Amino acid sequence: xxxxxxxxxAFTAMTAMTAVSGLLSGAAQAADPIxxxxxxxxxxxxxxxxxxxxKVLELYADRINxxxxxxxxxxxxxxxxxxxxADKAASFTKxxxxxxxxxxxxxxxxxxxxxxAVPLVERxxxxxxxxxxxxxxVEPVKKWVFKTPHTDRMAAEKVxxxxxxxxxxxxxxxxxxxxxxxxxxxxxxxxxxxRGIELVADETYGAKDTDVTAQLTKIKNTAAxxxxxxxxxxxGPAVVTKNYRQLGMSLPLYQSHGVAxxxxxxxxxxxxxxxxLPAAGxxxxxxxxxxxxxxxxxxxxxxxxxxxxxxxxxxxxGHAYDGLMIALDAVKRAxxxxxxxxxxxxxxxxxxxxTGGTVTMSPKDHMGLTLDAFHMVEVRQGDWSLVK
Amino acid sequence: MFAELLQYMLSGLTIGAIYALAxxxxxxxxxxxxxxxxxxxxxxxxxxxxxxxxxxxxxxxxLAILIGxxxxxLVGVLVAKFAVERARNASTVxxxxxxxxxxxFLRGVAELVWGKDFKRLDAFSGETPIQFLGAxxxxxxxxxxxxxxxLIVAIGLFFNRTLTGKAILATxxxxxxxxxxxxxxxxxxxxxxxxxxxxxxxxxxxxxxITFSYxxxxxxxxxKGFTAAVLGGLGHGPGAVAGGLIVGVAEALGAGYIxxxxxxxxAFVIILAVLLFMPNGLFGKRGTERV
Numbered sequence: 001x002x003x004x005x006x007x008x009x010a011f012t013a014m015t016a017m018t019a020v021s022g023l024l025s026g027a028a029q030a031a032d033p034i035x036x037x038x039x040x041x042x043x044x045x046x047x048x049x050x051x052x053x054x055k056v057l058e059l060y061a062d063r064i065n066x067x068x069x070x071x072x073x074x075x076x077x078x079x080x081x082x083x084x085x086a087d088k089a090a091s092f093t094k095x096x097x098x099x100x101x102x103x104x105x106x107x108x109x110x111x112x113x114x115x116x117a118v119p120l121v122e123r124x125x126x127x128x129x130x131x132x133x134x135x136x137x138v139e140p141v142k143k144w145v146f147k148t149p150h151t152d153r154m155a156a157e158k159v160x161x162x163x164x165x166x167x168x169x170x171x172x173x174x175x176x177x178x179x180x181x182x183x184x185x186x187x188x189x190x191x192x193x194x195r196g197i198e199l200v201a202d203e204t205y206g207a208k209d210t211d212v213t214a215q216l217t218k219i220k221n222t223a224a225x226x227x228x229x230x231x232x233x234x235x236g237p238a239v240v241t242k243n244y245r246q247l248g249m250s251l252p253l254y255q256s257h258g259v260a261x262x263x264x265x266x267x268x269x270x271x272x273x274x275x276x277l278p279a280a281g282x283x284x285x286x287x288x289x290x291x292x293x294x295x296x297x298x299x300x301x302x303x304x305x306x307x308x309x310x311x312x313x314x315x316x317x318g319h320a321y322d323g324l325m326i327a328l329d330a331v332k333r334a335x336x337x338x339x340x341x342x343x344x345x346x347x348x349x350x351x352x353x354x355t356g357g358t359v360t361m362s363p364k365d366h367m368g369l370t371l372d373a374f375h376m377v378e379v380r381q382g383d384w385s386l387v388k
Numbered sequence: 389m390f391a392e393l394l395q396y397m398l399s400g401l402t403i404g405a406i407y408a409l410a411x412x413x414x415x416x417x418x419x420x421x422x423x424x425x426x427x428x429x430x431x432x433x434x435x436x437x438x439x440x441x442x443x444x445x446x447x448x449x450x451l452a453i454l455i456g457x458x459x460x461x462l463v464g465v466l467v468a469k470f471a472v473e474r475a476r477n478a479s480t481v482x483x484x485x486x487x488x489x490x491x492x493f494l495r496g497v498a499e500l501v502w503g504k505d506f507k508r509l510d511a512f513s514g515e516t517p518i519q520f521l522g523a524x525x526x527x528x529x530x531x532x533x534x535x536x537x538x539l540i541v542a543i544g545l546f547f548n549r550t551l552t553g554k555a556i557l558a559t560x561x562x563x564x565x566x567x568x569x570x571x572x573x574x575x576x577x578x579x580x581x582x583x584x585x586x587x588x589x590x591x592x593x594x595x596x597x598i599t600f601s602y603x604x605x606x607x608x609x610x611x612k613g614f615t616a617a618v619l620g621g622l623g624h625g626p627g628a629v630a631g632g633l634i635v636g637v638a639e640a641l642g643a644g645y646i647x648x649x650x651x652x653x654x655a656f657v658i659i660l661a662v663l664l665f666m667p668n669g670l671f672g673k674r675g676t677e678r679v
Contacts, residue, residue: 043499043504045604047499047504048504048505051504177649203643203647203648204648204649205643205648205651206651206652208607208608210403210406210595210598210599211399211402211403211598211640212643213395213398213399213402213640214395214396214399214400214639214640214641214643214644214648214651215643215644215648217392217395217396217399217644218643218644218648221392234506235506235599235600235602238506238600239598239599239600242515242526245517246515246517246524246525246526247395247517247524248517248524263505263506266508267506267508267600269508269515270515271515
């Protein structure tokens with residue numbers, strides 16, 4: 001009797017426990033987190049791009065979770081820092097796919113890191129939204145690969161469009177010997193041919209050069225040049241700008257979208273006055289007309305970013321924001337995180353208004369931005385000003 | 389035509405003076421300890437960052453440079469004391485690797501202290517370019533060249549006129565003999581690290597208005613400084629300066645007359661050629677080894 005009582009208690013307890021654990025696992029399934037992986041160059045030479053990107057991803061994942069997540073599911077963000085090394089980017093991508101089992105990957109701060117990850121995501125079939133610039137990422141179109149930033153090709157096109165408006169047809173090019181500069185140079189050469197702009201000089205400089213007066217002297221002595229375009233990132237373009245004024249050169253000076261952060265103006269100081277460059281709406285948020293669809297998004301993003309980090313917003317931060325939002329928006333439309341459906345949903349992104357512009361993707365276009373996404377800005381009195 | 393050549397020469401001398409300043413520090417430490425200190429570039433970075441951030445927060449420039457100098461000397465002594473001295477019996481190669489480790493560590497710490505963005509330091513005497521026979525240069529270039537010249541003379545006097553300087557020289561010639569005549573070799577090594585750190589920091593502050601300062605500025609300057617030191621003859625102060633100027637001018641002429649894409653190659657070809665025929669550099673003493 002006693003024995004059977006014990007047995008009954010034990011049995012009841014066991015059943016109860018099974019039921020409870022069953023319930024628990026059921027609940028866990030309903031609120032399975034959306035696993036977003038990210039490979040970012042938060043340290044190393046590209047950290048000025050990667051650092052704000054990482055901050056933004058973490059900030060927005062947190063904000064979305066506090067607001068109840070996406071369709072009741074929390075966003076679980078896993079960020080790895082590749083330190084700007086492509087081989088590390090590849091091994092972290094592997095880790096995200098194989099051991100973390102992520103649903104979507106945002107990142108690849110640099111073109112090199114992105115291209116290292118591409119074969120892995122293509123093979124595993126994981127949607128991948130890159131934050132890097134070069135056109136090779138989406139041309140030719142790769143099934144699982146998308147990107148948010150404007151391409152160097154668009155920058156070259158925008159600059160030449162502006163040149164044409166000013167009646168200038170002969171361009172001197174000075175590009176950086178970095179991945180960004182080299183790709184920019186190739187695109188500029190190609191676009192110049194299409195648009196009937198003649199390249200009269202084609203010089204390069206090192207990413208860490210401290211003086212480029214030699215190259216500029218050469219351009220200065222090229223009588224035919226009517227405008228100068230610099231393609232580079234970081235401090236190089238600022239050095240070029242200072243040397244340009246030092247040599248007393250007065251041709252219109254264009255920079256690429258690679259310097260579209262206040263840091264450039266701060267570094268180059270007075271020498272930056274009059275420099276023109278194509279930039280995303282984000283850097284001129286306050287000056288956009290109210291009719292601009294981007295106005296609301298960029299003003300709000302700028303406010304959130306600057307309140308949270310107490311530093312000025314950069315376009316790179318915006319790229320990360322766009323990447324995360326496009327991914328989560330696609331999760332909503334796909335009704336879950338089935339990878340194939342998610343990929344299709346990203347490809348069907350239509351009219352998403354982000355910090356980079358209005359994104360409408362298609363099977364042929366995995367970036368979805370048009371030339372309208374760029375605004376031509378000019379440095380005036382130490383600030384960006386929209387060229388009308 | 390002439391103006392063009394003059395412009396290339398001026399550009400080359402500006403860059404060259406920066407390399408020369410970096411190269412000097414290598415020579416001093418090499419003299420005292422036969423260590424090639426790859427953290428030399430980081431001393432430059434500390435000087436540049438400290439003076440840029442301190443002046444931005446309102447400290448007068450000379451004081452900011454002095455503080456940067458003091459900070460770099462302290463770091464230099466710490467590196468010598470806790471990294472190099474501890475491994476005193478290790479081979480020179482090990483010591484060199486230790487200094488590379490120290491340089492990575494210092495960059496990391498600097499990134500934590502100062503952040504990752506570029507800092508701007510205003511030019512010491514304005515930014516109005518100086519026009520000179522059709523060529524132009526930034527006034528700051530004169531500061532760089534001038535500072536390099538003053539430092540070289542000062543170091544020459546220090547080594548030949550002061551007891552500490554002579555002790556360092558003696559240690560470089562024969563460590564054991566120096567020890568036997570009562571020179572505290574350990575302190576000599578510490579002093580040489582402090583001295584080259586101070587040199588680097590001053591150099592960093594002077595070049596910062598041209599190069600901008602950021603935590604990784606020391607990598608390139610350190611490498612080019614090392615090249616300058618090797619070209620001039622390791623351990624030879626004026627040689628390092630000549631080496632720096634030669635590399636700088638070669639780069640500028642290469643970029644101007646050949647192609648900017650081969651700028652670095654031109655400099656390296658010259659270095660290779662020199663080292664092929666003069667393995668001890670342009671001014672280095674011929675090394676003799678007793679068997």
